[in-house]
Amino acid sequence: MSATAEIGTSVSTKSRLLVVNTEVNSVELRDAATLERLARLPLRPMPHEVAVNPQSLIGYVCISYEDGFVEHYEKASHFVEVIAADELAHLRSIDLSPHWGPHGIALTPDLGTALITCESNGGELIALDLGSETVVTSVPVGTGIPHWMAMTPDGSKVFTANKGETFATVVDIASMTITGRIDTPYGTEGIAVTPDGSRVFISSRRSPHLYVVDAANARIEATLELPEAPGAVAVTPDGRSVLTTTFNFPVWEAAPQLGQGYFQPVEAASLELGPRIAVGRFPLNVTASADSTTAYVSNYKDNSVSAIDLRKVEVITTMPVGDGPHGLVYLGAPAKS
Numbered sequence: 444m445s446a447t448a449e450i451g452t453s454v455s456t457k458s459r460l461l462v463v464n465t466e467v468n469s470v471e472l473r474d475a476a477t478l479e480r481l482a483r484l485p486l487r488p489m490p491h492e493v494a495v496n497p498q499s500l501i502g503y504v505c506i507s508y509e510d511g512f513v514e515h516y517e518k519a520s521h522f523v524e525v526i527a528a529d530e531l532a533h534l535r536s537i538d539l540s541p542h543w544g545p546h547g548i549a550l551t552p553d554l555g556t557a558l559i560t561c562e563s564n565g566g567e568l569i570a571l572d573l574g575s576e577t578v579v580t581s582v583p584v585g586t587g588i589p590h591w592m593a594m595t596p597d598g599s600k601v602f603t604a605n606k607g608e609t610f611a612t613v614v615d616i617a618s619m620t621i622t623g624r625i626d627t628p629y630g631t632e633g634i635a636v637t638p639d640g641s642r643v644f645i646s647s648r649r650s651p652h653l654y655v656v657d658a659a660n661a662r663i664e665a666t667l668e669l670p671e672a673p674g675a676v677a678v679t680p681d682g683r684s685v686l687t688t689t690f691n692f693p694v695w696e697a698a699p700q701l702g703q704g705y706f707q708p709v710e711a712a713s714l715e716l717g718p719r720i721a722v723g724r725f726p727l728n729v730t731a732s733a734d735s736t737t738a739y740v741s742n743y744k745d746n747s748v749s750a751i752d753l754r755k756v757e758v759i760t761t762m763p764v765g766d767g768p769h770g771l772v773y774l775g776a777p778a779k780s
Contacts, residue, residue, distance in 0.1 A: 458732065459774045460739055461528055462748055463490045463504060465512075466767030470504060472531050475732060475739075475773060478748060478762035484531040486524055492591075493770040494548045494557060495528045500774065502528035503537075503557055503573075505545040513588065513606070519544040519562060523571070528774060537576045542569050547592035547603070551616070558601055558616065560589035568592070568601060568614050582619045584612040591633055595640040595658060602643050602656075604631035611645055613661045623661040627654060633676030635685070637711065644685050644709075646673035653687060655714060667714055669707065675728050678711065679735035684753060685709040686738050688726035689719075701725050701744050706751060708738075718756040722749045730771045741768035 458475040468490060472482040487506045495502040506520040507513070521543040525534040539545060544562030550573075551558065557571040561581075566589045569581040586605040589612065593602050600622075601614045607630045613623035630648030636658065637644075643656040651672050655665040674690040687709065691702035704726040708717035723742025731738050731753070738751040742761070748768055749761040 458776050459529075460748070461493060461495065461502065461770075461772040461774060462741065462764050462768050463493050463770035464765030464767055465489055465491060465743075465769045466746075467765040469765050470502075470526065470531065471764055472528070473748070473762070473764070475737070475750075478750060478760055480764070482531040483765070484526065484533060486526075486533070487520065487522060487536075489520065490524065491546055491769050492548050493528075493772055494550050495772045495774065496550060496554050497775070498554065500527065500529040501534070502526045502772070503548060503550075504770070505548050505559065507544055507546050513546075513590065521545075521563075523548075523557075523559070525576075528772070537571070539569070539571070539578060542567070542578055542581065545569075546590055549592060549594040549601070551594070552596065552598040558592070558594060560584070560592050560603055562588060566605075568603060568619070570616075570619060580619045582614055582621065584614065584621065585610075585624070586612070590631075593634045593636040593643060595636055596638060597640055600658070602634055602636065602645075602658075602661075604634040604645060606630060606632070606648065611643075611656075625654070625656055625661050625663065629672075632672075632674050632690075633687070635676045635678045637678050638680060638682045642711075644676050644678065646676050646687065648672065653685075653709065665714060667709065667716070669716070670719060671705070673707075674726065675740075677729045677731060677738075679731045679738075679753070680733055681735040683711055683735065684717075684731075685711050686729045686731060688722070688729050688740060690725055690727070704740075704742060706738065706740055706749075708753065708756060720751070720756060720758065722751075722758065723747050723761065727769055728771045730773050732773050733775055739771055739773065741771050743767055743769065 629650035723745035
């Protein structure tokens with residue numbers, strides 16, 4: 444596969460936002476301040492999550508399915524697309540076969556390995572060596588749909604959120620073995636680790652709860668009650684705020700209807716809930732700027748991205764993007780030549 448990026452009318456010297464559009468098979472580069480589109484690159488069908496090497500700005504985009512979405516597809520994909528994230532050039536494709544259904548992805552601290560959740564082999568975590576671009580090992584995680592995942596900053600552990608299953612899985616990265624499980628009686632959705640690696644925040648899929656987990660012993664130390672079941676979860680780089688979204692998506696109904704989506708921060712130290720504000724429908728992903736002052740939410744069903752001032756907890760701007768915005772990565776300003 445080869446593709447050429449569509450370049451916008453201006454080139455930004457400021458920080459940027461990488462947006463993966465699942466429904467129109469593309470990735471966009473946008474100015475992080477204005478959300479103006481700088482470039483667009485077509486990809487294989489159904490791209491989902493993306494991880495970016497912060498040094499080289501090489502990005503790895505998981506192509507989860509050839510059609511449909513999680514739990515509702517006919518054919519899974521087995522590709523990761525490699526892109527130059529700063530200029531949106533397609534570099535090459537990595538075939539993960541016989542592994543398939545890649546979704547969550549994180550790069551180890553040495554930037555030499557990508558850990559990826561896959562639906563293949565009954566659900567597994569695979570280790571992709573980024574030098575040889577081959578899968579070197581894998582471990583079953585005890586569920587058919589390991590979805591989002593979070594890695595401790597020291598690269599010692601990965602926690603996988605397992606959708607409809609009533610637990611999250613703990614994997615030791617060095618040995619690629621399961622070392623624990625965290626019971627979550629109503630399933631799991633979003634998951635994030637604090638920058639100091641001390642806590643994991645896990646959203647309950649079907650109950651209005653956010654679980655606060657001691658990362659060292661993989662035990663729930665607190666359960667926060669929210670207005671509705673939380674969806675995506677992220678922690679700001681300064682470790683002060685936990686960012687949550689509400690999908691307002693009754694997945695247990697035969698014909699679910701999507702309602703108003705919400706964003707709500709949580710003070711990480713005190714676990715005090717912050718203001719709850721409206722964003723778009725199905726706010727599927729959330730991330731933050733490097734200085735922890737701005738949050739970004741991908742509104743999947745409204746085909747837009749919202750930028751949120753975290754000091755005032757109010758929406759700064761909402762900008763239309765490609766259909767089905769999913770993965771988000773904040774990129775720092777380009778290096779000076």
